[in-house]
Amino acid sequence: MSSSCCGAAGTTKALIIVDMQNDFCPGGSLGVNGGDKIISVINKYIEQFSAKNELVVFTRDWHPANHCSFKEYGGIWPSHCVAETKGAEFHKDIFVPENHVIVSKADTSSKDAYSGFDTTSLDSDLKKLSIGEVWVCGLATDYCVTSTVVDALELGYKVKLLVDAIAAVDVSAGDGEKAIARMVSLGAEVYKLK
Numbered sequence: 001m002s003s004s005c006c007g008a009a010g011t012t013k014a015l016i017i018v019d020m021q022n023d024f025c026p027g028g029s030l031g032v033n034g035g036d037k038i039i040s041v042i043n044k045y046i047e048q049f050s051a052k053n054e055l056v057v058f059t060r061d062w063h064p065a066n067h068c069s070f071k072e073y074g075g076i077w078p079s080h081c082v083a084e085t086k087g088a089e090f091h092k093d094i095f096v097p098e099n100h101v102i103v104s105k106a107d108t109s110s111k112d113a114y115s116g117f118d119t120t121s122l123d124s125d126l127k128k129l130s131i132g133e134v135w136v137c138g139l140a141t142d143y144c145v146t147s148t149v150v151d152a153l154e155l156g157y158k159v160k161l162l163v164d165a166i167a168a169v170d171v172s173a174g175d176g177e178k179a180i181a182r183m184v185s186l187g188a189e190v191y192k193l194k
Contacts, residue, residue: 014055014131015045016116016152018138018145020094021060023080023087025139030080032140034167036091041165042137043095044193050097055129058096059116059138059148062088062104069112083107101125114147123155133158135191137165142179149183159183164192 020042022028025035049056061081069075081088083104090096103120106113116122126134134157136149145166152159161183168176184190 013133015049016057016134016136018059018148020091020138021081022089025091029078032167035139038165038167039093046095056097056100059103062107064109066109114144115151116148117151135160137162141166141168142175146179149188153187159188160191161188163190
């Protein structure tokens with residue numbers, strides 16, 4: 001986990017912003033329809049957490065150029081979010097506060113990872129800060145958001161799913177709604193700004 005600051009010790013909740021990277025936004029190699037439309041809402045959540053000095057976490061795909069998820073290497077996706085490229089950068093309109101951490105995932109060629117908790121230090125870092133609740137938003141509802149939420153629940157966190165700040169791939173119509181229903185059935189609480 002790279003960090004500009006380690007977060008305030010004793011905070012009880014953290015905001016996890018999943019994969020708001022150029023390649024997942026419209027115009028990117030794996031763009032989610034409407035993926036940029038949620039940025040203004042995400043920024044409001046970031047401002048809310050920052051104002052209270054609560055931890056803000058950004059997850060990102062940080063793939064090597066020969067990643068196993070890419071079609072040319074036997075995967076199902078076009079090449080995306082290759083480390084140190086424009087496509088892997090966070091969208092320019094996302095507010096990145098001083099107090100934040102970045103979690104890079106799927107950064108080896110042979111392992112894919114949808115969840116921000118998969119083969120990262122996110123769980124241990126949150127526990128060190130006594131964080132027991134995570135608020136989750138970002139891209140995409142039916143893939144990396146769901147995986148991150150499911151892992152958070154399995155690891156014992158209370159989870160708020162920020163339904164006004166997510167967008168789905170919807171490979172099949174309704175995938176996003178099904179993903180939300182699954183997360184709720186497992187214990188996530190749906191939340192949106194008033």
